[in-house]
Amino acid sequence: MKNSVKFFLPALALFAACSGEKNPGWDISTDQEQITAGKSLFEQNCAACHNFTQNAIGPNLSGVTHEMTSEWVKNFIKNPTQIIESGDERAKATFAAYKTYMPAFPNLGDEQMDQILSYLHTYEKKAVEQSADKIEDPIPDSVVDSGIRMELEFFFQVPPTDTITPLAKITKLESEPVFGRTFLQDQHGVMYEIINGKPVEYLNLKKLRPEMVSKPGLATGFGSWAFHPDFVNNGILYTSHTVPGGTAPADFAYADSIPVKMQWVLTEWKTNNPKGTPYVGEGREFFRIDVPTQIHGVQELAFNPKSKPGDEDYGLLYVGVGDGGSAENGFAFIPDHQGRLPWSSILRIDPSGRNSKNGKYGIPASNPFASDPNKAGEVYAYGFRNPNRVFWSPDGQLLASEIGHHNIEELNKIEPGKFYGWPQREGTFLINPYGNMSDLFPLPADDAELGSTYPLIQLDHDELNAIIAGYFIPSGELEGNFLFGDVPGGKLYISDLKGDQPKVESWKVIYNGKEMTIKELCDCKRVDLKFGQDKTGQLYLMTKFDGKVYKIKTP
Structure with a gap:
């Protein structure tokens, strides 16, 4: 240090x-x-x-x-x-x-x-x-190479939706929970079903919601999707997308002196033919929130895949909401809310309920702040800059990856009602949300009074610039190990997530018999790496730079 x-x-x-x-x-x-x-x-x-x-x-x-x-x-x-x-x-x-x-x-x-x-x-x-106590090198130790090499097999290439890179903004590949049909989406507005190894258009969000915008890029456009766990019977799925600021009154807004660059909209879609492709049906908006920039919006929707009918968590939708770029643009009081507002939070809502303020969704009674009139009942956990992926470990632990500001990338264990530090902390370091947020400082002597929960894993920007997670190897000698990586640089990491400070190592791929980095694989400087996994457990690696999807052959 x-x-x-x-x-x-x-x-x-x-x-x-x-x-x-x-x-x-x-x-x-x-x-x-x-x-x-x-x-x-x-x-x-x-x-x-x-x-x-x-x-x-x-x-x-x-x-x-x-x-x-x-x-x-x-x-x-x-x-x-x-x-x-x-x-x-x-x-x-x-x-x-x-x-x-x-x-x-x-x-x-x-x-x-x-x-x-x-x-x-x-x-x-x-x-x-x-300041004299500014930390120049927050995590001096470097991640070591595990020696693990996993072979990639080219699967398919998504049709380009732009003429400049990234050619296809593919971000999420997962399966519908019962039939096991596999889908992925392009942020420019198209959701595909993978049929016989090829992407077939399933839901064209841009056509259904013409006001959707996916420019100037980054996280804008078609943000995420999730199939209801009973989709095979009720035909319901959920999406998030961006529209220009001021398109319609928001359910969650802030002072009109603060700019509204985008609005994030959550939609419930219902089809009468859950087995059919393409999607045919109707949609209803149930949640709209203002954000001051195009970054850190609603990039994740997820249902707990471990829950079964009758479980308390069954049918409850988890929503990852970032700070909308508010902190670094001078509006740190928006995410600095201590559970009173939905920004910078992981929400848990009941889409079938109607006890929310707008009457379009429900707030589960088991949510940590459901009965607190001074808190937002939707909030499950808070204090995040950008909880871009929300997922569950094989043993049922809720986890979230957190894209950091200028220094630290995080993986967090998520517990109900807990505060995860942003915008007063970045990883296990102090920041000044009302000053130069790029500077890190040691935690103060009275740090416990803040009540912040700190990351399970933290890496600085010597290793990666934007964390992307995250799936677990389902079988074989590396069963249970967690794979994640770096969005822009394509670096690959693995951890068994054991203990309070899990070991993190790097790994590389072999393609056509040659060991290489992901930058070498796509012959690019900026990869825009993503991962996916289908219902069989098959893991996928995706490069938005060229819209290509690869199968990962795990040992």
Whole structure:
């Protein structure tokens, strides 16, 4: 663990540099209409990863056009990988700091680029004070290679739904719980059934809900889906998707002074032919929530696969709701709610009930806050930045993966009513949600008073930048081991999840007889890795970069 002395650094020390031109930004227009247009483009394409007050997923952009030439900034936006690979020192330094490739934006034309630069140019660089007890290297130890190698077999490629990468935004592959039919969805709006090894369109959410938007990408669009455990009889399934802010009144909103970039909508769909493909039926909206950015929305819907008819948990829908990007955009009070609000929470609701405030779903009496008038009865557990996957271990333990901010990725054991730290903690470290959230500090002496529950597994960004989970090996010599990985970089990890501090190791794949990384497999710099598992236990690996699906042959 390294501590720094107190000093000042420019907010863009890694992003900006003297470019050899006497006055960077001399060619940038200060026309107000152009600035306004640039602000809109920035909010649509850039704000999920960048702001002007602190480092986030990407660097603080305050002052970039005052330090770098317009040509450099434009080229970096259009193709950051090319600039990094060209040997540009500042681009290399930025990559070293954030350890992931920024998506390219080749679709932005010259006029749009000029507008964005006009908006960027309104922000001067600022000095950031760093504390003496700031932690520079939160987890010094490195993950070791397990030596495990698993063979991949190409299964199929999803039809492209975009002309730029990722070509197919496939995110979730699972089976309907009884028949065992297997499905996956593309965030651009199409849900497929896998029939005879090929994807066949099952439900076209974009056609059914034309107001759905899946641009500018990241987590927007068709977020998740879950079949009711009695789908074979009742024909009911659930989806989440995004629409533009203000499309309709939200069930959960905040002060109108805070922007509403997106709304997440939950829909119950019912078909009279549960065995048929494609889906034919009707849908009813039952939940709508505002979020200030396009990130960290409702990326997970799930039913407990271990529950049976008559069990208390049977038919209850778990909903992973992130903070909507609120904390890092200056609205930390939205997720900092101590169970009073649904953001930054895992919800548990009864879709067949009607005792919610909007009368469209039920709040189970067994929920931890169901009888507390000062809490949100829907909340099962809270304090998450982005609980992007919710799942159960073979022994029935509820788990959730948590995509972190600037430093820590987590896997958490979920217990009812517990608080998991965000936005006051990132992993087992203190952060300041009302200051520079990229800085980590040691836990204070009175940490127990916060009542935070800490991760079962935590890894820093030396290992992975965005955790994606998570499935268990069903049989063989590695039975019960948990597989997970890194979304952008495609790194692969395995753990037996035993003990209070489970061992985590890396593993690699063999494809066509050759050992390789996932980046080598898809010949790309940004993989957008996902996993899946069908009812037989077969595990799958998916790469959104090219829309390909592979079977994992476990030992």
